[in-house]
């Protein structure tokens with residue numbers, strides 16, 4: 001079909017003389033140009049600069065007065081600092097199934113404790129809906145009721161320690177760590193009403209206030225990007241600049257874990273190719 005693929009080239013600028021596109025790029029140390037009637041920009045988002053990520057698309061859009069939805073790392077581990085830092089770090093390597101939620105969304109997935117905070121699918125998912133300063137909740141026993149489990153134990157074996165119940169539900173190290181908040185070495189029959197309430201709240205409504213995220217070096221995707229309102233929803237053509245298209249991660253379309261970001265990159269490329 002006569003296409004030419006130029007690898008290992010860096011586009012440094014795009015000019016638009018007479019309604020055409022003039023692409024300036026460096027290749028093998030030489031500065032070159034090529035001209036075209038149409039241009040597709042799919043230079044991705046900001047995650048992992050070491051792997052070649054650049055802000056080219058965002059910069060180009062900004063320079064041409066296209067609206068950009070605020071960008072931030074997404075599908076990214078979160079950090080914990082301050083008084084709780086040691087508690088989380090001590091649990092590094094342990095994983096717990098949970099329901100993570102905030103006022104926008106919830107996910108049932110594993111969370112992973114790390115020496116700097118939290119990771120694992122539950123945390124990567126909620127990170128896309130989290131902003132610095134916000135708190136989210138962990139239900140550490142989704143689909144079950146810790147109060148009902150304790151009540152049954154109180155009736156059948158009141159001398160059981162709370163830690164015995166927790167050890168059936170969690171890794172031992174996590175049970176031990178819960179001693180910071182709960183009387184885990186107490187017999188279940190002797191737990192007071194206040195203690196039972198505290199146990200319920202701690203297990204089903206564990207509050208987490210991350211200090212920040214691990215940034216674009218560790219993020220799997222960028223949220224935000226070129227406003228979809230700037231593009232035709234049918235062709236992904238830019239409404240303000242004829243014959244210009246944007247696709248993939250530089251556009252404000254962000255997927256959950258599970259291949260949806262690849263899917264968007266490929267699907268948007270397909271749509272543009274049908275319409276160019």
Ligand SMILES: Cc1cc2nc3c(=O)[nH]c(=O)nc-3n(C[C@H](O)[C@H](O)[C@H](O)COP(=O)(O)OP(=O)(O)OC[C@H]3O[C@@H](n4cnc5c(N)ncnc54)[C@H](O)[C@@H]3O)c2cc1C
Pocket residue numbers: 009010011012042043044045047048051052053054055056219220221247248249250255258259260261262263265
């Ligand atoms: C570690 C990691 C794991 C991931 N895992 C998954 C996953 O499991 N499932 C999933 O769906 N998504 C995943 N993603 C996200 C997914 O890879 C991206 O959303 C997708 O690749 C975006 O495609 P794209 O074509 O828009 O951009 P990219 O794949 O980023 O491609 C853009 C290309 O443009 C190049 N470029 C940038 N600026 C210039 C310039 N000025 N000149 C020339 N070239 C330039 C870049 O070097 C890059 O090669 C992951 C991302 C990361 C970082």
